[in-house]
Amino acid sequence: MRIVLLLVLVGVTIGVIVGGTLSFRGQAAREPASGPGALTLVGDSLNVGIEPYLRQALPDSRIEAFDLVGRGTPDGIDALRRLRGTLAPVLVVSLGTNDPEGTEPRFRVLVDEALELAGDDTCVVWATIVRDGAARTGLNEVLVAAQGRHPNLRLVEWAAMVEDDPGLLASDLVHGTPEGYARRASATARVVRACTRA
Numbered sequence: 497m498r499i500v501l502l503l504v505l506v507g508v509t510i511g512v513i514v515g516g517t518l519s520f521r522g523q524a525a526r527e528p529a530s531g532p533g534a535l536t537l538v539g540d541s542l543n544v545g546i547e548p549y550l551r552q553a554l555p556d557s558r559i560e561a562f563d564l565v566g567r568g569t570p571d572g573i574d575a576l577r578r579l580r581g582t583l584a585p586v587l588v589v590s591l592g593t594n595d596p597e598g599t600e601p602r603f604r605v606l607v608d609e610a611l612e613l614a615g616d617d618t619c620v621v622w623a624t625i626v627r628d629g630a631a632r633t634g635l636n637e638v639l640v641a642a643q644g645r646h647p648n649l650r651l652v653e654w655a656a657m658v659e660d661d662p663g664l665l666a667s668d669l670v671h672g673t674p675e676g677y678a679r680r681a682s683a684t685a686r687v688v689r690a691c692t693r694a
Contacts, residue, residue: 533692536583537561538575539590540568542623542654542680545672549681550588554688560584568594569606576613586691587614588684592625592635593670600634607638611646619648619691621684624655629662629669631655650687654680 535557537543537550543563551559562575572591576583589610595603607622614620622639625632636655643649657679658664664676672680 533557534584535559535586535588535688536579537563537588537590538572538579539563539588540572540593541565541671542593542677543588543590545677546590546681546684549678550684553681553685557688558584563590566594567591569603573606573609573613576610580613583614583618585617586619586621586688588688589620589622591622592632592639593627595635600638603635604638604642607642608645611642611649614648616648619650619688620646621650621652621687621691623652623680623684626655626658626665627670629658629665631659650691652680652684652687654683657683 533554533556535550535554537547537559540563543561544565547559547561547563551557562579564571564575567575569591572589591606591610592603611620624636624639632655639649639651643651658676664672664679666673666676
């Protein structure tokens with residue numbers, strides 16, 4: 497009887513230790529990406545679309561994605577507020593595509609807040625914006641102007657890429673085709689590498 501009881505206690509103890517180890521590993525997996533080559537993604541469905549291609553283009557990078565289909569810029573900035581202090585050295589942003597027309601003044605404020613939340617030491621990579629097959633000129637002008645105020649902001653010229661090759665867009669004229677996502681990811685990876693060399 498004592499032997500059986502002893503075996504049960506040993507089994508419970510091992511279970512607790514193993515359970516604690518598994519829990520710790522789970523927490524470790526959720527720690528913020530850090531170190532050279534680490535990226536945080538915050539954006540909408542276009543970030544979701546490039547993510548697998550970006551992982552292929554940057555195989556040595558640790559990438560953590562916090563993207564949401566249909567996300568507008570205000571919700572994306574809320575996500576950045578929650579992530580403040582845990583961002584990787586490079587932040588890849590895709591926001592603005594789902595914002596209503598005429599919201600450029602609000603977008604300007606939110607872009608500045610995003611850069612403030614990221615901090616001067618974080619390289620922020622933001623893709624220019626296309627919807628309904630055309631560049632969203634007003635929002636893209638906000639991004640270009642923000643570069644003048646924030647030297648850590650780098651743009652991926654998605655709007656120019658689509659203007660050169662409209663076939664990069666899917667039939668909804670918002671999302672990318674597989675080739676479009678692959679090329680956008682490749683352009684993003686080039687900018688990310690330039691961040692890490694700077």
